[in-house]
Amino acid sequence: MPRYLAGRLAQALAVLWAAYTVVFVILHVLPSDPITLQLSAGGADISQLTPTQLHILKDRYGLDDPILTQYFHGLWNALHLDFGMSLTQNVTVGSLITDKVGSTLELTLVALPLMVIGGIGLAYLASYVQWRPARTLLARLPAVGVSLPQFFVGLLLIQAFSFSLHWFPATGEDGWRSLVLPAVTMSLLGAAMLAQLLIRSFADTWREPHIATARAKGLSRGTVQLRHVLRNASLPALTLLGILLGYTVTNAVVVESVFSRDGLGQLAQRAVLGQDVPLVQAIVLIAAAGFVVVNLLVDLLYTLLDPRVAAAARAG
Amino acid sequence: MTGPNATGPNATGPNATGPNATGPDNDVSASAVRPPGETLVELAGLSVGYRQHGRLVPAVDDLSLVVAAGETVAVVGESGSGKTTAANAILGLLPSNGVVTAGRITLAGNDVTGASDRVLRQLRGPFVGLVPQDPMVGLNPTMRIGAQVGEAVRRRGVDRRLVPAEVREALERAGVDQPAMRARQYPNELSGGLRQRVLIAIALAGHPRLIVADEPTSALDVTVQRRILDHLASLVRESGTALLIITHDLGVAADRADRVVVMRRGRIVEQGGPREILLHPREDYTRHLISVAPALSHAGGVVPRHTTTATPVSAPLLRLDGVGKDFRLPRGGESRTFTALDDVSLTVHAGQTLGLVGESGSGKTTALRIAMGLEPPTRGRVWLDGTDITGASWSTLRPLRRRFQLVHQNPYSSLDPHFTVGQSIAEPLVSFRVGDRASRAARVRELLDQVALPVSYADRRPAELSGGQRQRVAIARALALSPELVFLDEPVSALDVSVQDQILTLLARLQDELGVGYLFVSHDLAVVAALAHQVAVLRNGRIVESGPAATVLTAPAQAHTRELLDAVPGQRFAADLAGATVRPPGETAPGPDAAGSGAAVGPSLKSESGAAVGLKG
Numbered sequence: 026m027p028r029y030l031a032g033r034l035a036q037a038l039a040v041l042w043a044a045y046t047v048v049f050v051i052l053h054v055l056p057s058d059p060i061t062l063q064l065s066a067g068g069a070d071i072s073q074l075t076p077t078q079l080h081i082l083k084d085r086y087g088l089d090d091p092i093l094t095q096y097f098h099g100l101w102n103a104l105h106l107d108f109g110m111s112l113t114q115n116v117t118v119g120s121l122i123t124d125k126v127g128s129t130l131e132l133t134l135v136a137l138p139l140m141v142i143g144g145i146g147l148a149y150l151a152s153y154v155q156w157r158p159a160r161t162l163l164a165r166l167p168a169v170g171v172s173l174p175q176f177f178v179g180l181l182l183i184q185a186f187s188f189s190l191h192w193f194p195a196t197g198e199d200g201w202r203s204l205v206l207p208a209v210t211m212s213l214l215g216a217a218m219l220a221q222l223l224i225r226s227f228a229d230t231w232r233e234p235h236i237a238t239a240r241a242k243g244l245s246r247g248t249v250q251l252r253h254v255l256r257n258a259s260l261p262a263l264t265l266l267g268i269l270l271g272y273t274v275t276n277a278v279v280v281e282s283v284f285s286r287d288g289l290g291q292l293a294q295r296a297v298l299g300q301d302v303p304l305v306q307a308i309v310l311i312a313a314a315g316f317v318v319v320n321l322l323v324d325l326l327y328t329l330l331d332p333r334v335a336a337a338a339r340a341g
Numbered sequence: 342m343t344g345p346n347a348t349g350p351n352a353t354g355p356n357a358t359g360p361n362a363t364g365p366d367n368d369v370s371a372s373a374v375r376p377p378g379e380t381l382v383e384l385a386g387l388s389v390g391y392r393q394h395g396r397l398v399p400a401v402d403d404l405s406l407v408v409a410a411g412e413t414v415a416v417v418g419e420s421g422s423g424k425t426t427a428a429n430a431i432l433g434l435l436p437s438n439g440v441v442t443a444g445r446i447t448l449a450g451n452d453v454t455g456a457s458d459r460v461l462r463q464l465r466g467p468f469v470g471l472v473p474q475d476p477m478v479g480l481n482p483t484m485r486i487g488a489q490v491g492e493a494v495r496r497r498g499v500d501r502r503l504v505p506a507e508v509r510e511a512l513e514r515a516g517v518d519q520p521a522m523r524a525r526q527y528p529n530e531l532s533g534g535l536r537q538r539v540l541i542a543i544a545l546a547g548h549p550r551l552i553v554a555d556e557p558t559s560a561l562d563v564t565v566q567r568r569i570l571d572h573l574a575s576l577v578r579e580s581g582t583a584l585l586i587i588t589h590d591l592g593v594a595a596d597r598a599d600r601v602v603v604m605r606r607g608r609i610v611e612q613g614g615p616r617e618i619l620l621h622p623r624e625d626y627t628r629h630l631i632s633v634a635p636a637l638s639h640a641g642g643v644v645p646r647h648t649t650t651a652t653p654v655s656a657p658l659l660r661l662d663g664v665g666k667d668f669r670l671p672r673g674g675e676s677r678t679f680t681a682l683d684d685v686s687l688t689v690h691a692g693q694t695l696g697l698v699g700e701s702g703s704g705k706t707t708a709l710r711i712a713m714g715l716e717p718p719t720r721g722r723v724w725l726d727g728t729d730i731t732g733a734s735w736s737t738l739r740p741l742r743r744r745f746q747l748v749h750q751n752p753y754s755s756l757d758p759h760f761t762v763g764q765s766i767a768e769p770l771v772s773f774r775v776g777d778r779a780s781r782a783a784r785v786r787e788l789l790d791q792v793a794l795p796v797s798y799a800d801r802r803p804a805e806l807s808g809g810q811r812q813r814v815a816i817a818r819a820l821a822l823s824p825e826l827v828f829l830d831e832p833v834s835a836l837d838v839s840v841q842d843q844i845l846t847l848l849a850r851l852q853d854e855l856g857v858g859y860l861f862v863s864h865d866l867a868v869v870a871a872l873a874h875q876v877a878v879l880r881n882g883r884i885v886e887s888g889p890a891a892t893v894l895t896a897p898a899q900a901h902t903r904e905l906l907d908a909v910p911g912q913r914f915a916a917d918l919a920g921a922t923v924r925p926p927g928e929t930a931p932g933p934d935a936a937g938s939g940a941a942v943g944p945s946l947k948s949e950s951g952a953a954v955g956l957k958g
Contacts, residue, residue, distance in 0.1 A: 234478045237434055238540065241473070242493040242547060243466030246458065252492075256483045331483055332527035 029338040033324055037317040044313035045103060045306075049096055052302050099306075108307035113299040118307045121292060126311075128198060129277045129288035132211060135204050137270065140212035144219025145259070151220070152227035152258075153250055164224055170217025175276065179210040179283035196285040207284040211276050215269040222265055226258040233257070260331055267323035271316035274308065378409035380450075381551050381583050382431055382469075387444035388607075389426050389435065397440065400426040402607040404444070408551060413577060413584040415594030417630065418604035419837045420808070424587045425474075427604075428553050431585070432471055433461030449550070466496045470544030472554040472573070476537035476561070480528040486512070486539055487524030493546035507546070515542035516572050533701070534565040541573055551583040558593075562700045562864040563908040570597060589837040592634040592911025595619055603627050615914060633842035637911040645870045645890040646849065647694075653874070656727065657688035658826050658858045659712060659745070664721035666707050666882075681707045682882045685721070687860075688875075691825060692852065694859040696873030696890065698866055698905060704882040705862045709830055712860060713747065714738045726825070743773055746819035750831040752811035756803040762789075762814050763799030769821045788817040791854070792847060809840035813847065820851065829861045833868055845871040866902075867909040870894050878902050 090098065102109065108118035151163035186206060187195035194203045230236065231254060239253045277290030289308065296304035328335040389401040401423040408414050418424045429435045430446060433453065446454045448464055465471075470493075473479040481489055490508045499507055505524070512520035515538045528536055537557065544552050554573065558566035574597045577584040588594055594601050595615045602612040603626065610624045619637065622628045631637050666682040682704045689695045699705045710716040712723060717732040724730070725741060733741075746769070749755035756765050766788055767781045776784065786796045792813040803811055812832060819827050829848070833841040849872055851857065863869050869876060869890075876894060877887035878901060886899040897903045 234473055234475060235481045238471065238473055238479050238489075238543065239481065239492070240434060240462075241432055241465050241469075241471035242543065243462050243464075243496050244492060245462060253481050253484070257481065260483075333482055333529045336527075336529055 029328070030325075033321055037321050040317050041310070041313055042100075045100060045310055046096075048306050048309045049099065052306065053092065053095065103307075103310060108310075109303040111296075111301055111304050113296075113301045113304070118303050121304065122289070122307060122311065125287060125289050125292045127288075128286055129273070129281070129290060132204065132207055132277065132280070132286065132288065133270075133273050135208040136211040136215075139208055140215040140219065140269070141266070143212060143216035144262070145223060147216070147220040148223030148227055148258075149250070149255070151224050152231070152254070153247070167217040167220040167224065170213055171221060173213075175210060175214055175279045176283050178213055179206070179280060182206045182210060183283075198286055203284075207280050207286060210283070211280045214276075215266075218269065219262055219265060223258060223262050226261050227254060230254045230258040256330060260327070263323050263326060263330070267320045270319040271312075273315060274312040378411050378583075380407055380409050381448070382406070382408040382585070383445075383447040384427070384431070385445040385447070387427070387430065387446060388442045389423070389430055390440050390442050391436070392438040392440060397442070399442075400439075400607055401430070404604075404607070404609060406602060406609070406612075408583050408585055410550060410583055411581045412599045413574065413586065413597055414600045414602060415586040415588060415598035416602045416604055417588055417591050417594045419589055419839055421606070422604040423607035424604050425555055426607075428471075428555050428585065428587050432465060432469055432553060433458065434471075466493060466547035466549065468549055469551045469553060470547050470549035472537075472540050472544050472552060472557045474556040476533050476540055479540050480536055482528055484527070485524065486526055486528065486531070490524070490539065490542050490546050493543045496547055511542040511546040512539065514545060514576065515539065516569075517542060533561050534569060537561060537565075537569050538572075541569070541576075545576065545580075549582060551585060552577065553585045553587070555587045556589065557586070563866070563910070564700055564864075564904060566593075567908040567910070589839075590634060590910055591619075591630045591838070592637055592909070592914070595634075595637065595911050595914035603630065619914065630839060633839045634911045637915055643867050643870045643894050643906055643909055645894045646872065647874045647889075648891045649874070650889045650891050653690040653693055655690050657724070658691045658726055659687075659689040659860065660724040661685055661687040661708070661712060662722045662724065664708070664711055664718045664723065666704075666711060666716070667719045680882055682711070682718070685879070685882070685884055687712075687877055687884075687887075689826060689858050689860050690874075691858050692856040693874040694852065694861050694872045696869035696876040697860060697862045697879060698864065698869050698876060699879035700864055700905075702881075703879040705864075705879050706830070707882075708879070709828055709860070709862050713745065713828060714741075743822045744824050745826040745828065746822065746824040747828045747830065748812070748815050748819045748832045751835045752808055752815050753803075753835065755815055756811055758803050760802070761799065762794075762801050762803070762806070765803075765814060766799075766817045766821055769818060773822060775822065784821065785817075788820055791820065791851065792817045807840075808836050809843055812836065812840075812844050816844075816847065816851070820855070820857070823855070824857065826858045826860065829859055829863075831863050832861075834863065834865065841868065842871075848872055865909070866894065866905045878905065 099109075106119060108122075110116070111118050111121055114121065147163060147166060151160060151166075154160045154163060183195045183206065186192045193205045195206070197203050236249060236253060239249045244252075274289055274293060277288055278294050279290070280286070281288045281290035282294065289311070292304070293308045295301075296308060328338050384404050384406040387401060387404045387406075388399065390397040390399045392398075404423070404427055406414075406416075406427070416424045416427065426435070426439070429439070430441065431448070433456070435441075441454055444454070445452055449468055451464075453461060453464070480486075487505065487508050490511055491504050494504050494507045494511065495501070508524055509520040512523055517523050517535060517538045523531070523535070523539070528539075531539065541557075552573075557573065558569050561569065570593065574584070576582070586594060586598060591601075591603075595618075598615055600612060601615050601618045603610040603618065603624070605626050610626050611618065611622070618627060619631060622631060664682055664685045665680065667678040667680050669678055685704070685708055687695060687697070687708070697705050697708060707716070711718045714723070714730055714733060722729055722731045725745070728741070730738060730741065760768070763782070763785045766785045770776060770781045770784060775781070782799075785799055789796050789798060794810060794813050794817070798806070798810070798814075803814070806814065816832075832848070833844050836844065845868065848859070852859065852872075859872065861869060861872055873890040875888065876890045878885050878893070878899065880901050886893055886897065886902050893902060894906065897906060
C-alpha cells in the first residue's frame with residue numbers, strides 16, 4: 026500500500042508540473058509578444074516608451090532573462106506559492122487569491138453534499154420504486170437536469186425563490202441564506218449527471234448473478250438494494266464525482282457571475298479579460314491542484330470501497 | 342421429434358407425467374414417478390415464457406415435476422432447454438419479463454403460482470436454497486465472506502452473538518479450510534472452487550429442505566467439480582435435504598441422482614431412474630446425450646481416439662526445450678519469485694495433436710503463451726520448425742505468425758460483435774494482405790464450408806449465433822491463413838457437452854483433411870482423449886507424465902493422471918453398472934482404467950448411442 030500511495034502522489038505532482046508547464050508555454054512562447062501583452066495589460070502603450078523605459082520595465086518583470094531562466098524561476102516561486110505581482114491590480118497574486126478563495130470554497134462545500142445526496146438519492150429511488158409510471162418519471166428526470174444550462178437554472182431559481190417567493194436573496198454574500206440558491210445551481214448539473222450514471226449502474230448491478238445469490242437467501246428487496254446493490258453500483262460513479270469536483274472553478278465562473286458573488290470564478294474571469302498572466306497562471310494551477318487532490322482522494326476511496334482494487338494496490 | 346413423453350404405448354414406463362398429467366392413467370404413472378417421501382416441490386403442467394419486444398417467447402412448456410424430501414433429482418438438457426427457467430420458477434427468481442402462462446407451482450403444499458415476491462421470499466432460505474451457476478460472479482465482490490454467509494444465518498432469526506460461530510460451522514461443513522480466516526476474506530482472495538464452497542455454505546446456512554444447484558460446477562476444473570459435487574451430495578444425504586441438480590452433462594446427473602429428468606426445448610423428453618434412462622433410453626434425444634457424455638459412451642473408460650503408441654519420426658513443428666518461467670511475487674518486495682513453469686519440454690508434430698492437460702494453476706496457459714511467443718521464457722528455448730524463436734521480437738515473429746494460429750476458450754468474447762462472420766474470418770487475410778476482395782470472399786466461403794456452416798452465415802453477426810456456431814467461426818478464422826499449427830486453448834470448455842462433441846469431431850476431421858497440427862490445452866482428459874495423439878500432464882508447472890495418448894490415458898503411471906481420469910463425470914455410474922452386471926463374484930471393483938470389464942457393457946450403450954448420429958449437427 027505505501028508504494029501505491031507513493032506512486033499516486035508522484036503522479037499527482039507530475040500532473041501539477043505538467044499543468045504549470047503547459048500554461049507557461051501557452052502564455053510565454055506562443056507567437057504574441059509577451060512584453061506588449063503584459064505592458065498593455067498594465068495599462069502602458071509600448072509605442073510611447075523609450076528604449077530605456079522599456080528596458081527598465083522588462084527588467085522589473087524579469088522579462089529580460091532567457092526563457093528557461095524565467096521558466097525555472099517561475100516554477101521555483103510557484104513551489105513556494107509565490108506567483109508574483111498581478112499586472113492589473115497592484116497587489117500580489119497570492120493576496121488576491123487568498124481574498125477570494127474562501128467564498129468559492131464555501132460555495133463548493135455546500136454544493137458538494139447537495140450534489141452527492143441529490144444524485145444518489147434520485148438514482149436510489151428510481152431503482153427502488155416499483156410502480157412503473159413513477160419509475161419512468163424518476164429515470165427521465167436526470168436527462169432534463171443535464172440538458173439545462175447552468176446560468177438558466179440560476180436565473181430561474183432567482184425568479185422563483187427571490188423575486189416571487191422572497192425566500193432567499195438573489196445576490197450577494199450575506200449569511201447562509203445567500204448560499205442556498207448558488208449552491209443548488211452549482212450542484213444541479215453534477216447531481217443530474219451522477220443520477221444518470223447511477224440509474225444505469227443500479228440496473229446493471231441488479232442483473233448481476235450475485236444479486237440472485239442474495240435474493241435466494243430470502244432477503245427483502247430493500248435489504249438487497251441497500252446491502253448488495255448500493256455499494257457495487259456506486260463504484261463507477263466515484264470516478265465521475267472526481268471529475269465533477271475538478272470542474273469547481275469552471276462552475277464557479279458561471280455561478281458567481283449569475284449570483285454576483287466575489288469568488289475565484291469572478292477573479293478568473295477578470296484575469297482572463299485583463300490578460301493578467303501571473304494571475305491566470307496561478308488560478309489554473311489552483312484548479313489543477315484541486316483536480317489532482319480530489320482524484321487522489323477518489324483513488325484512495327476506491328481501495329476502501331472495492332477490495333479488488335485494494336488487492337491490486339497492494340500488489341502494485 | 343414428436344411429443345416428448347410418448348404417452349400411449351409404453352405403459353411400463355414411469356415417465357408419463359407430461360401433457361396428460363390430468364388424464365385417466367395419471368394415478369398409475371404419477372405413483373410411479375412420485376417418490377415415497379413428503380412432496381416438497383410440485384410443478385404441474387407449468388409453462389413459462391419471456392416477454393420480448395411484445396412477443397411471448399416460450400421457455401418451458403407443460404413441465405410436470407415432483408421433488409420429494411431427501412431425494413436427488415437431476416434435470417438434464419442443453420442450453421435453451423428451459424432447465425434454468427424451471428429452477429428460477431421454483432425459487433421465484435424469474436426475471437421481470439418472465440411469465441407463468443399455465444400450470445401450477447406448489448411449494449411445501451402451498452400454491453405459489455404468481456405469488457408476490459414478498460410471499461416467495463418467505464420460502465427462500467428456510468425452504469429452498471440456491472447454489473448458483475458461476476462461482477466467480479456468484480458472490481458480492483465488496484462484502485466479506487463471513488458477512489455474506491451471516492446474512493443467510495441471521496435470516497433464521499439466530500441471535501446476533503451466535504452468528505459468527507454458525508458462519509464458521511457452515512463454512513466448515515461446506516469444506517472450506519480455515520473458516521475463521523476465510524470469513525474475513527473477500528471473494529477475490531478465493532479460488533473458484535473455494536468460492537463455490539462458500540456458495541454451498543450460504544445455501545446450507547439457511548437450513549433449507551431443498552437445494553437447487555444450477556450447473557453448480559460447470560465453470561470449474563473436472564477434479565474440483567468432482568470433489569465439490571461429491572461433497573454436496575454427501576451433505577445432502579446427511580441432512581436429509583433434497584437436491585435438484587440442473588446440468589447439461591448426463592454424466593454428472595448419472596453419478597449422483599436418484600431420478601433423471603431429460604429436457605429439451607422446454608419440454609420433458611423422458612424421466613426415470615438413472616439406470617432406466619441410461620440403459621433403456623426410449624427417446625433418440627436421450628441416446629444422443631448418452632453418446633456425447635465421454636465416460637458414458639465408453640462404459641466408464643476414457644478411450645483415446647488415436648491408439649498408436651509409436652512416437653512420430655517426423656521433425657517436430659513446435660518444440661519447447663526445458664522451458665521455465667518465473668514470476669516476481671508482488672508481496673514481500675525482495676527477490677521472491679513464483680515458478681510457474683519448470684523444465685517443460687514438449688513437441689508437436691505436423692498433422693498431430695499434443696494434449697496439454699492440467700488443473701487451473703498448473704501452468705498450461707503460461708506454456709501456451711510462451712509457445713506462441715507472447716511471453717519470453719525465463720529459461721529454455723522455443724523452436725518453431727527448426728527456427729529458434731525464444732525471445733524473438735514482435736517484428737521477427739510477425740511473418741511466422743501466419744504459420745500458427747489460436748482458437749480461444751470463450752467463443753462469446755473472442756469474436757468482435759460488430760464484425761460479420763465473414764469479416765471475422767477474412768481478418769487474418771486482410772492483416773497479412775493475402776489475395777484481393779474476390780479471392781478473400783471465396784476463401785471465406787470455402788472455410789465456412791469446411792467448418793460445416795452455411796455460406797449464408799458470412800453476413801451474420803456473432804449475436805445471432807449459438808456458442809457452438811461461434812466456435813466454428815473462430816476455428817474458420819484460425820484456419821484462414823492455412824497455418825501448420827493451431828493452438829487450441831480450452832476450445833470446448835465453455836460449451837454444452839453435446840456441442841463439445843460436435844466441435845471435437847470437427848477438429849478431428851479438419852486435422853485429417855488439412856494435416857494441421859494442434860497444441861490442445863484443456864483441464865478435461867475426456868476431451869483431450871477425443872483429439873490427442875500425444876498427451877502431457879502438467880502439475881504445478883512440471884510435466885508429471887507424457888507419452889502417446891493410448892498409453893497415458895489407458896495405463897497412467899502417475900497418481901495425478903489417474904486422479905484426472907477419475908474425475909471425468911459419468912464414470913462412477915458406468916463402473917457401478919459394469920461391476921453389477923459383468924464382474925464375476927469375488928473380483929475387486931474395476932478401476933477407471935479397467936477397460937476390460939467395462940467393455941462388456943460397452944456395446945449395449947454404444948450401439949444405442951450410434952443410433953443418435955442423425956441428431957448431431
